[in-house]
Every structure is written in C-alpha cells, then in structure tokens.
Amino acid sequence: MPAQQPSLDAIFSALADPTRRAILGMLLEDDMAVTDVAAPFQVSLAAISKHLAVLAAAGLIRQERRGRIIWCKLEPDGLRNASVWMQGFGQFEPVDLDDFERFLREALPLADGDEAKS
Amino acid sequence: MPAQQPSLDAIFSALADPTRRAILGMLLEDDMAVTDVAAPFQVSLAAISKHLAVLAAAGLIRQERRGRIIWCKLEPDGLRNASVWMQGFGQFEPVDLDDFERFLREALPLADGDEAKS
DNA sequence: TCCATATTCAACCGGCAAGTTAAGCAAAGC
DNA sequence: GCTTTGCTTAACTTGCCGGTTGAATATGGA
Numbered sequence: 001m002p003a004q005q006p007s008l009d010a011i012f013s014a015l016a017d018p019t020r021r022a023i024l025g026m027l028l029e030d031d032m033a034v035t036d037v038a039a040p041f042q043v044s045l046a047a048i049s050k051h052l053a054v055l056a057a058a059g060l061i062r063q064e065r066r067g068r069i070i071w072c073k074l075e076p077d078g079l080r081n082a083s084v085w086m087q088g089f090g091q092f093e094p095v096d097l098d099d100f101e102r103f104l105r106e107a108l109p110l111a112d113g114d115e116a117k118s
Numbered sequence: 119m120p121a122q123q124p125s126l127d128a129i130f131s132a133l134a135d136p137t138r139r140a141i142l143g144m145l146l147e148d149d150m151a152v153t154d155v156a157a158p159f160q161v162s163l164a165a166i167s168k169h170l171a172v173l174a175a176a177g178l179i180r181q182e183r184r185g186r187i188i189w190c191k192l193e194p195d196g197l198r199n200a201s202v203w204m205q206g207f208g209q210f211e212p213v214d215l216d217d218f219e220r221f222l223r224e225a226l227p228l229a230d231g232d233e234a235k236s
Numbered sequence: 237t238c239c240a241t242a243t244t245c246a247a248c249c250g251g252c253a254a255g256t257t258a259a260g261c262a263a264a265g266c
Numbered sequence: 267g268c269t270t271t272g273c274t275t276a277a278c279t280t281g282c283c284g285g286t287t288g289a290a291t292a293t294g295g296a
Binding site for chain 3: 151152153163164167168171183185186187188
Binding site: 131135137161162164165168169172183185186187 | 293
C-alpha cells in the first residue's frame with residue numbers, strides 16, 4: 001500500500017543517512033535491482049534491503065517486482081513536501097543545477113568514509 | 119566556533135524531529151530567548167536546550183548571549199546546502215510561498231500530537 | 237552580598253535504529 | 267523436482283537519541 005502522504009519525520013530521517021542519500025543519488029541515474037544497489041556498499045545485503053524499505057516508506061522510492069527481481073526507482077515527488085517546507089526558510093534564488101552537480105560529486109563518495117564522525 | 123559547513127547528516131537529522139521543526143517555525147517569525155522557545159512545549163527546558171544545541175550544530179540557528187538571555191535566531195543559509203541537494207531530484211517549479219504558509223499551519227500544531235506514531 | 241532568573245551540564249534511563257548472521261520464500265533454470 | 271539466484275524476515279547486539287531530574291554556572295537586581 002502506497003499509504004497516505006509520508007510524514008516530514010519519515011522523509012527527513014530517511015535523508016539523514018548518508019548511505020540512503022547515496023542510494024538516491026544512484027537511482028537518480030537509473031532504476032536498479034536491490035542487489036545492484038547493494039554492490040558498491042560494504043554493508044550486508046540485508047542492511048541495504050532495510051534502507052530501501054525506509055526510503056520506500058518515506059515515499060522517496062518505489063519498488064516493483066518483475067520476475068524475481070525487484071526494481072527500485074526514484075519517486076521524485078516524494079521530496080516535494082520536504083522541499084516546499086524548506087524553501088520557506090530564507091528565500092533562496094531558484095536553485096542552479098550546476099550547484100547540484102558539484103554537490104553530488106562532493107557528497108556522494110559513497111558508503112563508508114562519507115561523513116566522518118568527528 | 120561556527121565550525122565549517124555542517125554535514126547533510128547533521129542538517130537532515132536535525133530536521134527529522136518535529137519539535138525541532140516547530141522551533142524553526144517559531145524562529146521564523148522572531149528571535150526568541152531559550153525559555154520562550156520552550157514555553158509552548160510539554161517537555162523540560164533542558165530538553166529544549168538540547169534541541170537548540172542540535173539545531174545550532176547543524177547550522178540552522180545561531181545563539182548569542184546578551185546579558186543573561188541567550189537569543190536564538192534563524193540562520194536561513196543553514197538550509198541552503200540541503201535545499202540545493204534536494205532540488206536536484208525532480209525539478210520542482212520554483213516554490214510558492216502560499217504552499218509554505220499552508221504547510222506551516224498544517225505541520226506545526228506544535229509539540230505532542232504532532233506526527234502520530236502509527 | 238544574597239537571591240532570583242536564565243541556561244547549561246551531568247548522570248541516568250528506555251527506546252529505537254542500524255548493523256550483523258541465519259533462516260525463509262519466491263521465481264527461474266537445469 | 268532440485269538448485270540457484272534475488273530478496274526479505276527474524277532474532278539479536280550495539281549505540282545513539284530524546285527524555286528526565288538535579289546540580290552547576292552566569293548574570294542582573296535588591
């Protein structure tokens with residue numbers, strides 16, 4: 001069940017994890033099977049499976065089974081509410097895609113080292 | 119120390135808590151002293167103090183002492199990186215402030231009942 | 237100086253979130 | 267039908283997070 005609008009709680013805490021953000025970044029380029037999503041990470045497949053469940057619950061991705069493969073695809077509208085909410089603070093000028101590209105490159109060295117603890 | 123750019127980790131997990139989002143909403147209207155921030159909530163002052171520390175660490179607010187009062191003020195740029203990041207997923211049309219107003223009203227019934235567990 | 241006000245710190249507790257491994261299902265292939 | 271492949275579930279461990287209370291600190295006022 002797609003459920004009703006996921007809460008901002010769900011969305012933001014889904015985004016709070018670097019692994020999950022990395023996954024979203026990957027899915028931005030292409031739909032992927034669970035195993036493939038898991039490949040670049042050090043953690044177990046089960047862990048990734050859970051991450052995907054969290055993202056799905058937050059409405060950020062959709063998972064649909066075809067055969068024995070479950071395809072994960074981005075649900076871009078999932079970010080809409082959160083985005084609307086954030087935009088309210090300080091009127092940013094309409095965001096520039098170059099900024100985003102740069103950001104992706106910096107913020108998505110994938111997995112492990114990503115954001116060091118201290 | 120203002121520290122260097124707070125991580126997306128810090129920002130999103132700060133935003134993941136409804137109490138903290140409510141606080142941001144309050145500060146959107148005006149700078150406030152810690153005690154006043156705490157007033158509408160059921161939880162202890164100490165708890166709010168911690169929430170404010172989290173928000174400050176995430177670069178979303180700034181706290182400056184004047185006399186014995188510590189003023190909390192929004193740091194609108196704190197959301198910038200996160201906003202840039204989010205905008206990358208699905209090009210939303212430049213967000214409309216009315217949306218935001220509506221959202222604040224819905225999403226900020228403050229404190230307790232806010233987002234029910236299940 | 238002494239007291240009240242404003243805020244944080246310290247120690248502690250319960251719960252949840254993320255990780256693990258091992259077992260369970262489901263669909264394809266031989 | 268058995269095995270492999272793809273993925274989830276279950277049970278468990280560990281660590282962080284949000285809450286509490288009570289003491290500590292800092293400033294302003296009488």
